[in-house]
Amino acid sequence: MQQVVGRTACQNSTDRPLDFKWTSSGKMSSMNRILIIGATGRVGRQVVSQLPATGVRVRALARNPQTAGLPPHVDVVRGDLTLPETLDACLDGIDAVFLVWTAPPATVAPALERIAKHARRIVFLSAPLKTAHPLFQQPNPLRALGEQIERLIETSGHQWTFLRPGMIAANALWWWAPQIRAGDVVRWPHLDAPTAPIDERDIAAVAVRALCEDGHAGAEYVLTGPQSLSQFEQISTIGGVMGRSLRIEEMSPEEAKSELLPFIPELGVKMLLDAWAAAIGQPAFVTSTVAEITGTPARTFRDWAADHATDFRA
Numbered sequence: 582m583q584q585v586v587g588r589t590a591c592q593n594s595t596d597r598p599l600d601f602k603w604t605s606s607g608k609m610s611s612m613n614r615i616l617i618i619g620a621t622g623r624v625g626r627q628v629v630s631q632l633p634a635t636g637v638r639v640r641a642l643a644r645n646p647q648t649a650g651l652p653p654h655v656d657v658v659r660g661d662l663t664l665p666e667t668l669d670a671c672l673d674g675i676d677a678v679f680l681v682w683t684a685p686p687a688t689v690a691p692a693l694e695r696i697a698k699h700a701r702r703i704v705f706l707s708a709p710l711k712t713a714h715p716l717f718q719q720p721n722p723l724r725a726l727g728e729q730i731e732r733l734i735e736t737s738g739h740q741w742t743f744l745r746p747g748m749i750a751a752n753a754l755w756w757w758a759p760q761i762r763a764g765d766v767v768r769w770p771h772l773d774a775p776t777a778p779i780d781e782r783d784i785a786a787v788a789v790r791a792l793c794e795d796g797h798a799g800a801e802y803v804l805t806g807p808q809s810l811s812q813f814e815q816i817s818t819i820g821g822v823m824g825r826s827l828r829i830e831e832m833s834p835e836e837a838k839s840e841l842l843p844f845i846p847e848l849g850v851k852m853l854l855d856a857w858a859a860a861i862g863q864p865a866f867v868t869s870t871v872a873e874i875t876g877t878p879a880r881t882f883r884d885w886a887a888d889h890a891t892d893f894r895a
């Protein structure tokens with residue numbers, strides 16, 4: 582990474598002071614008007630909250646602005662990726678876009694065409710599609726969708742950066758919080774499968790730099806937490822920070838398919854089961870990219886669990 586040569590303190594609303602350490606190329610770029618697509622989600626909400634409150638105009642695309650719950654300085658505009666004609670008003674006057682795509686794939690091409698017509702820089706929340714670790718190399722339809730979006734962005738002729746997080750720590754809220762709130766037993770498949778969960782705030786910190794700084798064009802950042810931890814160790818960590826003694830029981834993949842379907846879409850269950858099964862037997866892939874880009878090491882899963890302990894309380 583390039584050398585740290587200067588600092589610009591920016592006001593923001595995150596719980597870590599946002600003390601920008603600009604890289605050697607690192608001046609604020611001319612990307613002053615930024616649109617966040619996915620602003621109400623786990624990563625997008627953190628990007629909104631970490632974008633400097635001064636010097637950057639932040640707009641959020643939301644399907645339902647009334648319930649978006651975003652800070653008052655954010656210009657919230659109604660839009661829907663599945664209705665490309667709604668995107669022009671959101672994109673009007675925008676320099677850079679942070680893109681999260683969880684919508685169905687049918688409108689990818691027209692939506693990307695509209696985004697590319699307006700924005701000069703696109704930062705896309707993708708996945709480690711090119712990392713040769715079995716956790717990331719199992720075939721699934723979401724992978725094909727990610728590759729399609731990346732191709733469209735690459736051929737847009739604009740500046741782009743792809744963020745490739747491994748497992749997002751906040752998955753624990755969907756996966757384990759309901760069981761931990763309900764009692765002391767957590768049943769889960771492939772407990773030995775290791776991952777390196779990354780705090781969504783650290784993904785956002787990299788996204789903010791890619792959006793606001795020059796020097797990240799064409800970069801593909803594989804982002805992980807600092808440690809390889811089995812799923813058993815991750816659940817134990819949550820129990821530990823809560824002072825709870827959890828009984829953690831292995832569930833078969835067949836049981837997982839029937840028991841997890843109410844919580845996780847069928848496609849997601851199969852994708853995760855395949856990935857975890859393939860990952861058993863070697864440590865998770867760990868990078869130091871968060872520290873290299875932001876100057877601050879990635880948060881540990883224990884940090885994340887401690888900061889979310891209330892989410893696991895009944």
Ligand SMILES: NC(=O)c1ccc[n+]([C@@H]2O[C@H](COP(=O)([O-])OP(=O)(O)OC[C@H]3O[C@@H](n4cnc5c(N)ncnc54)[C@H](OP(=O)(O)O)[C@@H]3O)[C@@H](O)[C@H]2O)c1
Binds near residue numbers: 618660663681
């Ligand atoms: N989970 C992981 O471990 C992991 C790992 C690597 C990569 N990823 C990638 O991360 C992305 C998910 O990020 P996340 O967890 O922050 O997402 P999330 O919490 O599920 O939020 C999804 C966001 O997309 C918005 N959205 C959904 N459909 C939309 C539509 N039709 N038009 C406009 N906005 C729409 C949602 O807005 P509403 O408020 O309108 O619903 C919400 O803001 C996925 O692309 C996934 O592949 C995830």
